[in-house]
Amino acid sequence: xxxxxxxxxxxxxxxxxxxxxxxxxxxxxxxxxxxxxxxxxxxxxxxxxxxxxxxxxxxxxxxxxxxxxxxxxxxxxxxxxxxxxxxxxxxxxxxxxxxxxxxxxxxxxxxxxxxxxxxxxxxxxxxxxxxxxxxxxxxxxxxxxxxxxxxxxxxxxxxxxxxxxxxxxxxxxxxxxxxxxxxxxxxxxxxx
Numbered sequence: 001x002x003x004x005x006x007x008x009x010x011x012x013x014x015x016x017x018x019x020x021x022x023x024x025x026x027x028x029x030x031x032x033x034x035x036x037x038x039x040x041x042x043x044x045x046x047x048x049x050x051x052x053x054x055x056x057x058x059x060x061x062x063x064x065x066x067x068x069x070x071x072x073x074x075x076x077x078x079x080x081x082x083x084x085x086x087x088x089x090x091x092x093x094x095x096x097x098x099x100x101x102x103x104x105x106x107x108x109x110x111x112x113x114x115x116x117x118x119x120x121x122x123x124x125x126x127x128x129x130x131x132x133x134x135x136x137x138x139x140x141x142x143x144x145x146x147x148x149x150x151x152x153x154x155x156x157x158x159x160x161x162x163x164x165x166x167x168x169x170x171x172x173x174x175x176x177x178x179x180x181x182x183x184x185x186x187x188x189x190x191x192x
Contacts, residue, residue: 046073048071048075048076051083054083057071058088061107067108068106068107068108068112069106069107070105070106070143071106072103072143072144073102073103073145074103074105075102075103076094076103076105077097078094084105088107090107090109090110090111091107091110091116092106093106093119093128093130094106095121095126095127097124097126102145103125104121104126104128104144104174105128106130113134114133114134114135115132116130116132117130117138118165119131120164125145126145126146126147127157127161127174128143129165134169140165140167140169140170140171141170142162142173144174145174145177146175146177148177158172
């Protein structure tokens with residue numbers, strides 16, 4: 001499954017003036033006090049072990065000219081990180097489980113103006129968080145693959161991790177494994 005969204009970050013007026021000094025940037029639009037960049041979330045890729053499937057996913061993202069990608073359920077182990085890095089033009093940040101299950105990754109396009117300050121993840125491949133400067137402004141980006149079982153402790157852990165970075169701006173995305181509206185949340189998307 002896949003889904004493309006525009007990511008919206010809200011900034012105060014002084015920060016917006018600072019950001020406009022970077023304009024024009026590809027895929028960046030300013031509307032009042034907002035900044036947009038292209039964010040793609042590939043949800044439930046159900047494994048990126050296959051070279052053919054991995055190439056299809058990455059080719060699709062390249063065609064969409066995506067700045068920042070959140071992948072969930074990659075099923076890759078730590079040793080397989082090079083498989084993603086080899087075919088992606090930019091940074092690949094990854095959290096892997098002990099076996100070929102779970103796994104989340106954040107892919108950052110080479111020319112995207114972001115500076116990674118710190119990276120944290122869990123040992124189960126359920127979440128990955130980065131403390132970063134986006135166009136000079138500190139932000140937290142977190143990609144999650146929540147358990148299918150109702151485990152409230154997972155979201156407490158996620159909340160604590162976000163809080164530890166201490167940033168005012170947070171981009172949280174991923175597969176929450178939570179259906180709030182079946183008509184929207186269970187819509188079929190093309191598979192890779």
